[in-house]
Amino acid sequence: MTQTGTERFSADLFQSTALTKKLHLDMGLNFVMINDANNGLQLSDLNKLLPYQQLQDGNGNYIPQPQTFYQADKDALFKSGYPYDWSFNLLQEFRNKNNITQNRNLTAVAGITYLLPKGFSFNSSYQYENYSSTNTVLENEQSYNVRNQVNFSTAVKNGQLVSGLPKGSIYSLAENHLQTHTFRNLLKFDNNIGSDDHNLSAIAGLEIREVAGKSSSMVKYGYDPSTLQFANLDYINGYTNILGTTSYIRDATLFTDIKNRFVSVFSNAGYTYKDKYSLNASARLDKTNLFGSSDRYRNVWLWSSGVSWQVHKETFMDNSPFAVLTLRATYGINGNVDKSTSPFLIAKVAKDAQTNLNYGYISNPANPLLRWERTAVKNIGLDYVLTGARLRGSIDYYDRTSTDLLGNATVNGTYGFNSAYVNYASMRNKGIDVALTALIVKRPVTFSTTLNYSYNSNKVLSVDFPNPTVGAYTAGIAQAGKPLNYLYSYRWAGLSSTGAPRVYDKDGNAVDYKKEMTNTSALVYQGTIVPPHYGGLFLNLGYKAFALSTGFTYKFGHHFRVPQLLYTRLFESVNEVHKDWGNRWQKPGDELLTNVAAMPSSQTGLSVYDNYIRNADIHVATASNVRFNELLLNYTVPKTFAGKLRAQQITLTAQARNLGCTSSTRKR
Amino acid sequence: MDQTTAKEKSNGFFGTYGMDLMLDDDLSINEFSQTYYKTNALNAFRFAENIYLENESDADWESMYNQVYTANLVTAQVMNSSGGTTAEKQQLMAEARVHRAYAYFILVNLYGKQYSATATTDAGVPIRKGIDFEEQLPRASVQQVYDYISEDLLAALPDLPVTPVVGLTNRPVRAGAYSLLAKTYLFRNDPANALLYADSSLKAYSTLLNFNALQPNPSFPEVLNYPQNFRNPEMLFEKSGPMISPIVYTNTALLSMYDPVADLRFKTYFFNDKAFGQNFGYFSNEWSGRSAAKGISVPETYLIRAEAHARLGHAAEAMQDINTLRANRYKLGTAYMLSAADAAEALSLVKAERRREMAFRGSRWFDIRRYNMFDNDNITVTHALPDGNFSLPPNSNRTVLPIGRKYIAMNPEITQNPR
Structure with a gap:
C-alpha cells in the first residue's frame, strides 16, 4: 500500500x-x-491542483493535469511516436x-x-x-x-x-x-x-x-x-x-x-x-579542526561556577513546613559553534551540466573573523518539597547575555554576497521557569498534577550589519533594541474608493499604495511571533493497576500574520485562490463593507499593493493556544501472571497524541 | 571558472545583466505576455522612480559584484597558491582581470551616466578592492571606472591564450580582451583607439558563422537552429543574461528592419508564435534555450571596427566590414552588398546593421544612450502597456538606473542617482 x-x-x-x-x-x-x-503526498503536491480539478473521470481513468507543456502538444507528440504518454496526474503519481x-x-x-x-x-x-x-x-x-x-x-x-x-x-x-x-x-x-x-x-x-x-x-x-x-x-x-x-x-x-x-x-x-554549603566550579577547553585561523578563535575556555545552600538542614528550620529547601546560584560562560561554516573560504567542485566540465564555485566566502557564539548565564533558583511530599517544585530566574550570535545576516550585495553566515548580533534573554507538582488525592485513587510555567523576554542589543528599513522591519529582521522575532505592521487605513489598499503614514494621513512607505515610524509594533508565556499541565490519575495520564501544553502572548489574498501570486498562477476572493472589493461602496482589496487592473506598483495587505496591522491575530497533546492509559499485569511468563513486569499501554487545540481567532 | 549556472553563493561567470532589455526598444509587451513579467521588470519598463522595493535585491548589481568578488579573490591569491605552473597562474590572473573589467563595464553603463566630457565628475559605481565585508563603498567617477577597466584589460593581454576554443567560450582570450578594449573606447567616443584594438582583435581571430549552414530546429522546422552560445565559433567571450520572461515579443519597428526572406537572421532570431495558438507576432523565445549571448563576439568586433572607421571618415572601410558580416548572414544568391556615399551615411548604415545583428544581445540600450550623447540622435524610447504609454526623453536622468536602496541603506556612502 x-x-x-x-x-x-x-x-x-x-x-x-x-x-x-x-x-x-x-x-x-x-x-x-x-x-x-x-x-x-505533501501539502505542496496538493497545491499544484487547479481549483475544481478532477483526478479521475467516471470510469476511473486519470484526467491529465497541466504540467511542463501544453496538453494538446503533448498528446500530438505521443501520437507522433514519442516514447511515453506525457500526461501528468497526481493520483497516478501517488499510486506509483x-x-x-x-x-x-x-x-x-x-x-x-x-x-x-x-x-x-x-x-x-x-x-x-x-x-x-x-x-x-x-x-x-x-x-x-x-x-x-x-x-x-x-x-x-x-x-x-x-x-x-x-x-x-x-x-x-x-x-x-x-x-x-x-x-x-x-x-x-x-x-x-x-x-x-x-x-x-x-x-x-x-x-x-x-x-x-x-x-x-x-x-x-x-x-x-x-x-x-x-x-x-x-x-x-x-x-x-x-x-x-x-x-x-x-x-x-x-x-x-x-x-x-x-x-x-x-x-x-x-x-x-x-x-549544607556547596561551591562548584567547572571548566572546559575545546579544540576542533573547524577553526583554523588563529588560536584566539580556536581555543576557547568555557566555565561555570555556582553556590548552593541547603537551608532545610539548618537548625532554625527544624519546625518549618519544608522537607527540602535549597537555594542555588550559578554563573558561567557557554559556547556554541556551528559546523556548517568556517573562517576559510570554502570552494566546491561540481560538474557543469552544459559543458560536462568540472568547475569550482564558492559555497562560503572567507570569514577570518568567525568566532564562537558565547553566552554568559546568570541563574538563581530555589527547590522545595513540603513535609509529607504533597507539594514540590522549583523556581528559577535566569539572565543570559549572548554575544557573537551566528546567523544568516543580510550583507550588502555589493560585497559580492547578499547574505552570509556570520557572527552578527548580541542579545539578552531574561526569564523565569516555575515547576509545581501537587499530590492532591493519595488513596484509594491517586491524583496528582504538575504545572510548568515559563516566561521569557528578550532584546537584541546590537546588530553588526544593521538594516533599519521598512522592508526589514516588516520582514522581522533583527534590529538593535527590539526583541528577536518581532512583528511590525502598517497601520491599515481601509480601502480607497477604487478598492485599493491604504495605510497611514507617520503623521496619520491615509496613503495610497502608489506611494511606498519608507519611514519606519509609520509602522506599529505588534509584539512577537514567539510566545513569551508557555508551559504545560499534566494530570495523572491512578487506581490499582490502572494509570491514566494526560498532557496539555499552552502558549500565550504571541501573534502571527493571517495569510491574505495577494495579487502578485494570482497574476502568476491560479493554483490556489484565497477564500476571500468572493469578498473582495468589486464596486464603489464596497470599501465600506470589506477590507479585501480589489483585483488591480494593472501590475503597476503591485509589490507595494500586496505588501500593504500582507503586512497590515488588522491581519495580525493572537497565536495563543492550548493543546491537548497526549492521553496515556497504562495497565500493569498482576505480578503472579507476569511471573509465569518469567517477566518482572508487564505493562499494556494505549496512547493517543495531538488530540485537540483551542485557539482564539480574534484579530487585534 | 567554467561555471554556467548559479550555485549556492556564487553566480557563475556566465551570468550577466538583464534589465537593459526592459529599457530599450527591441522588445514589446502585450496583454498576454505582460503576465509573464515580474513586477520589477515592469517597473523598469515604465521607467519608474524605483525598480526594486527598498529591501529587494537587484539581480544585475549582485550578479556583477559577485563576479568582482571572485575575480578579486583570484587576483589577490592565485600567484601565491600551491600547485600549477606559473604560466597557468598568470593565465588565471589574466582571465580574472578580464571578467572584472567586463563586470565594471556593465555596471558603469547601467548605473552611471553615459561617458561624456563630464566623466571625471559623474558618479560611476563603487570599485570594490578587497574581499572583506567591511570595505567602504564610495562611488568612483565614471572616468575612474573606465581607467580601472583599461588597466585590467591591458595587464591581462600578454597572459591570455590568443583564440577561443569552441565549447569553452566563457574563458577569456586575447581576441576577446582586445575587442572589449575596443568597445570601451567606442563608448568613450575615441574611434581611433577603438579602431586600433578592434583591428588587433580581428587579426587574432575573425571566424564568422555562415548562417546558410544552419539547420532547421528538429521540433520547430521554421526556425533555424543557432548554436548554443558556448559552442558558437563566433563567440569570443560568452556571457548570458538572466531570463526576464519566457516569452519576449519583438518590437515591430525592429522587425521591419529585416528582409524576412533574404536575411537569415530573421528566421534565426525570431519565431512566430502561431505554433502556440497565439497570434501576436514574433518572439525571441528563451523558452527554447536559445537565449541570446551578451558577451563579446566576432560580429560585434566587425561592427565596432566599422563604426570606428565611419566615425573617422573612412566610409569605404566601414562598408567593407559591414559587407563581410552581411555575406555571412544573407541567403546565398541574394543581394547583400551595401554602399555609402559618405561617412555620415556609412555611420547610419553601421548603426542599422548593429541593431539588426545585436538584437536582444544587450547592446541596444547602451547604444541609445551613446547615440543620444555623441550624435544627438534624439531617440526617445516609448513603451506601450495596456495601462498607458511611458516615454524616456534623450539623456534624461532616468537613462541611468537607480542603485538598489537596500545597498545604500547599509552603506550610505553609496550615493543615489537623481531620478
Whole structure:
C-alpha cells in the first residue's frame, strides 16, 4: 500500500562486571533499526491542483493535469511516436511512489574503572557508534518523472525519433555512513578532607572524538527490478533534446567524505561544608579542526561556577513546613559553534551540466573573523518539597547575555554576497521557569498534577550589519533594541474608493499604495511571533493497576500574520485562490463593507499593493493556544501472571497524541 | 571558472545583466505576455522612480559584484597558491582581470551616466578592492571606472591564450580582451583607439558563422537552429543574461528592419508564435534555450571596427566590414552588398546593421544612450502597456538606473542617482 510510515526495532545489552575488588568492567551494545516509507503526498503536491480539478473521470481513468507543456502538444507528440504518454496526474503519481529508507544504528561501549586509594578513581571508556542509512527510490514507467525525462530527451534525427535516455524505470540509491569514536579518560576524587565537615569531589577529564561521515549515491536508468539490470549510458557524447539543444546525461554518482575531530579537556570540582554549603566550579577547553585561523578563535575556555545552600538542614528550620529547601546560584560562560561554516573560504567542485566540465564555485566566502557564539548565564533558583511530599517544585530566574550570535545576516550585495553566515548580533534573554507538582488525592485513587510555567523576554542589543528599513522591519529582521522575532505592521487605513489598499503614514494621513512607505515610524509594533508565556499541565490519575495520564501544553502572548489574498501570486498562477476572493472589493461602496482589496487592473506598483495587505496591522491575530497533546492509559499485569511468563513486569499501554487545540481567532 | 549556472553563493561567470532589455526598444509587451513579467521588470519598463522595493535585491548589481568578488579573490591569491605552473597562474590572473573589467563595464553603463566630457565628475559605481565585508563603498567617477577597466584589460593581454576554443567560450582570450578594449573606447567616443584594438582583435581571430549552414530546429522546422552560445565559433567571450520572461515579443519597428526572406537572421532570431495558438507576432523565445549571448563576439568586433572607421571618415572601410558580416548572414544568391556615399551615411548604415545583428544581445540600450550623447540622435524610447504609454526623453536622468536602496541603506556612502 502506498503510504508514509515507520517500523522500528531495537535491542539493548548491558553487562557490568567486577573483575577484582578494585577493577570494574562495563560493556554495552545497542542496536536500532528503523524502516521509513515515504510515499505519501505533501501539502505542496496538493497545491499544484487547479481549483475544481478532477483526478479521475467516471470510469476511473486519470484526467491529465497541466504540467511542463501544453496538453494538446503533448498528446500530438505521443501520437507522433514519442516514447511515453506525457500526461501528468497526481493520483497516478501517488499510486506509483516507492521511496524507502532503512536506518541502522549500532552503539558499543566499553569502560574500565579502577578504584585508587584515598577516594580517587580512574575511569577510561571508549564508545563506538556506527550509523548507516540506505535510501532507495524506484520510479517506474507510470511515474511522470520517467516519462517526462525520456520524452524530453527525444528529437527527430534523420526522420527518426531518437531518445537520449533509455526507456524503463529510474532507480536511485543513496547510502550514508557515519562512524563516531569517542575516547574518554576521567580521574575522579570524592572524599572528606580532614573532618566529616569538608567534602570535596572533583573530576578531571580528557575527551577525544572523531566523527567520520561518508556517503555515496547513484542513479540508474532503464532499470529492471526483477533482473536488477540497467542500461549503459553515454555520459560523454551529448544527445539532442526536444528543443533541439545538445544535452548530456548527467552522471548522478556522488561521493562525500567528511571528517571532524574534537579534543576537550574539562574539570569539575565541588566542595561541600557541613553537608549544607556547596561551591562548584567547572571548566572546559575545546579544540576542533573547524577553526583554523588563529588560536584566539580556536581555543576557547568555557566555565561555570555556582553556590548552593541547603537551608532545610539548618537548625532554625527544624519546625518549618519544608522537607527540602535549597537555594542555588550559578554563573558561567557557554559556547556554541556551528559546523556548517568556517573562517576559510570554502570552494566546491561540481560538474557543469552544459559543458560536462568540472568547475569550482564558492559555497562560503572567507570569514577570518568567525568566532564562537558565547553566552554568559546568570541563574538563581530555589527547590522545595513540603513535609509529607504533597507539594514540590522549583523556581528559577535566569539572565543570559549572548554575544557573537551566528546567523544568516543580510550583507550588502555589493560585497559580492547578499547574505552570509556570520557572527552578527548580541542579545539578552531574561526569564523565569516555575515547576509545581501537587499530590492532591493519595488513596484509594491517586491524583496528582504538575504545572510548568515559563516566561521569557528578550532584546537584541546590537546588530553588526544593521538594516533599519521598512522592508526589514516588516520582514522581522533583527534590529538593535527590539526583541528577536518581532512583528511590525502598517497601520491599515481601509480601502480607497477604487478598492485599493491604504495605510497611514507617520503623521496619520491615509496613503495610497502608489506611494511606498519608507519611514519606519509609520509602522506599529505588534509584539512577537514567539510566545513569551508557555508551559504545560499534566494530570495523572491512578487506581490499582490502572494509570491514566494526560498532557496539555499552552502558549500565550504571541501573534502571527493571517495569510491574505495577494495579487502578485494570482497574476502568476491560479493554483490556489484565497477564500476571500468572493469578498473582495468589486464596486464603489464596497470599501465600506470589506477590507479585501480589489483585483488591480494593472501590475503597476503591485509589490507595494500586496505588501500593504500582507503586512497590515488588522491581519495580525493572537497565536495563543492550548493543546491537548497526549492521553496515556497504562495497565500493569498482576505480578503472579507476569511471573509465569518469567517477566518482572508487564505493562499494556494505549496512547493517543495531538488530540485537540483551542485557539482564539480574534484579530487585534 | 567554467561555471554556467548559479550555485549556492556564487553566480557563475556566465551570468550577466538583464534589465537593459526592459529599457530599450527591441522588445514589446502585450496583454498576454505582460503576465509573464515580474513586477520589477515592469517597473523598469515604465521607467519608474524605483525598480526594486527598498529591501529587494537587484539581480544585475549582485550578479556583477559577485563576479568582482571572485575575480578579486583570484587576483589577490592565485600567484601565491600551491600547485600549477606559473604560466597557468598568470593565465588565471589574466582571465580574472578580464571578467572584472567586463563586470565594471556593465555596471558603469547601467548605473552611471553615459561617458561624456563630464566623466571625471559623474558618479560611476563603487570599485570594490578587497574581499572583506567591511570595505567602504564610495562611488568612483565614471572616468575612474573606465581607467580601472583599461588597466585590467591591458595587464591581462600578454597572459591570455590568443583564440577561443569552441565549447569553452566563457574563458577569456586575447581576441576577446582586445575587442572589449575596443568597445570601451567606442563608448568613450575615441574611434581611433577603438579602431586600433578592434583591428588587433580581428587579426587574432575573425571566424564568422555562415548562417546558410544552419539547420532547421528538429521540433520547430521554421526556425533555424543557432548554436548554443558556448559552442558558437563566433563567440569570443560568452556571457548570458538572466531570463526576464519566457516569452519576449519583438518590437515591430525592429522587425521591419529585416528582409524576412533574404536575411537569415530573421528566421534565426525570431519565431512566430502561431505554433502556440497565439497570434501576436514574433518572439525571441528563451523558452527554447536559445537565449541570446551578451558577451563579446566576432560580429560585434566587425561592427565596432566599422563604426570606428565611419566615425573617422573612412566610409569605404566601414562598408567593407559591414559587407563581410552581411555575406555571412544573407541567403546565398541574394543581394547583400551595401554602399555609402559618405561617412555620415556609412555611420547610419553601421548603426542599422548593429541593431539588426545585436538584437536582444544587450547592446541596444547602451547604444541609445551613446547615440543620444555623441550624435544627438534624439531617440526617445516609448513603451506601450495596456495601462498607458511611458516615454524616456534623450539623456534624461532616468537613462541611468537607480542603485538598489537596500545597498545604500547599509552603506550610505553609496550615493543615489537623481531620478
